[in-house]
Amino acid sequence: MSEYQLLNTLYVQTEGSYLRLDNDTVRIELEKETRLRVPLHHLGGIVLTGDILISPALLGHCAERGVGIVFLDRNGRFRARVEGPMAGNVLLRQAQFARASDPVASLALARCFVAGKIRNTRHVLLRGARDSKSADDATALTAAGQHLEASLRACAAAADLDVLRGVEGEAARCYFDVFSKLLRTDLRTDFGLSLRSRRPPRDRINALLSFVYTLLTNECRSAAEAAGLDPQVGFLHVARPGRPALALDLVEEFRAILADRLVLTLINRGQVKAADFRTTDGGAVLMSDDAHRTVSIAWQERKKDEVGHPVLDADVPLGLLPQLQARVLARVLRGDAETYLPFLAR
Numbered sequence: 001m002s003e004y005q006l007l008n009t010l011y012v013q014t015e016g017s018y019l020r021l022d023n024d025t026v027r028i029e030l031e032k033e034t035r036l037r038v039p040l041h042h043l044g045g046i047v048l049t050g051d052i053l054i055s056p057a058l059l060g061h062c063a064e065r066g067v068g069i070v071f072l073d074r075n076g077r078f079r080a081r082v083e084g085p086m087a088g089n090v091l092l093r094q095a096q097f098a099r100a101s102d103p104v105a106s107l108a109l110a111r112c113f114v115a116g117k118i119r120n121t122r123h124v125l126l127r128g129a130r131d132s133k134s135a136d137d138a139t140a141l142t143a144a145g146q147h148l149e150a151s152l153r154a155c156a157a158a159a160d161l162d163v164l165r166g167v168e169g170e171a172a173r174c175y176f177d178v179f180s181k182l183l184r185t186d187l188r189t190d191f192g193l194s195l196r197s198r199r200p201p202r203d204r205i206n207a208l209l210s211f212v213y214t215l216l217t218n219e220c221r222s223a224a225e226a227a228g229l230d231p232q233v234g235f236l237h238v239a240r241p242g243r244p245a246l247a248l249d250l251v252e253e254f255r256a257i258l259a260d261r262l263v264l265t266l267i268n269r270g271q272v273k274a275a276d277f278r279t280t281d282g283g284a285v286l287m288s289d290d291a292h293r294t295v296s297i298a299w300q301e302r303k304k305d306e307v308g309h310p311v312l313d314a315d316v317p318l319g320l321l322p323q324l325q326a327r328v329l330a331r332v333l334r335g336d337a338e339t340y341l342p343f344l345a346r
Contacts, residue, residue, distance in 0.1 A: 183267055190274040220248075
């Protein structure tokens, strides 16, 4: 059964579960059997993923106690939030807006997102170097990892957001320059990456990356909503109408470890093949419906894998990482924690 109580939030992910009020306790039932009891006074929020029922009595009691309830669909997309009249999201968002309008405070948070991204991309490269069967590939991957170590120092020294964005862009170019060396040699003709292209993707691996990045962005947007944050007001990414800037901030630390590694696995294991793509007259490369289904299923399965969270000192599903990190960020914005600590792969 998938329930996790982390950062005073209860996460329920087993479809068919029913939550009811039992005195001052949340009782979780599955097929009419009690699976878990959690004292309500221990909780600051409840997040329900998929088709999960909750009793009206528990809804009302949570509203009175200031325990917010968030509903996500089975893909992790935000559906709704139920809160009582004393919910503190207005104060949280005021703190978010104030931080976003302060260049110094924004830079401090943006550094954390970029540092998390660079460290995790470096982790992927060095892991690839260790596993590589080619000495030349291993050397190139290791050299890129060393370059990213210099990027981390430049990140810490960045004087403003424009400089920091330049550091992030250069680190991304270094990473993608050797990205194809993480693929099996016999697959590099069909899936080699010469240049990161987005709108539209110009080759097969860019099409894959763009699709999985979209899935990840949806997860991070839902996570921001669930934590009571405004997903459009970020610190690293510039605010534009309709752009989920904060979600894109959160995406950065997860790109390499959640999205890129999944894409590499799908290609290297032959789960996605060159025949799963077509090229339009305009040069855009598109995935077939079957490929979309394959990737979507693999994404959902990948989210179930557990990983150690160094801050929480607990094993959590990968799919919960955006939710947890959004709540870590909310604690920083409220003043309950001093520094935002990005999730770093081990």
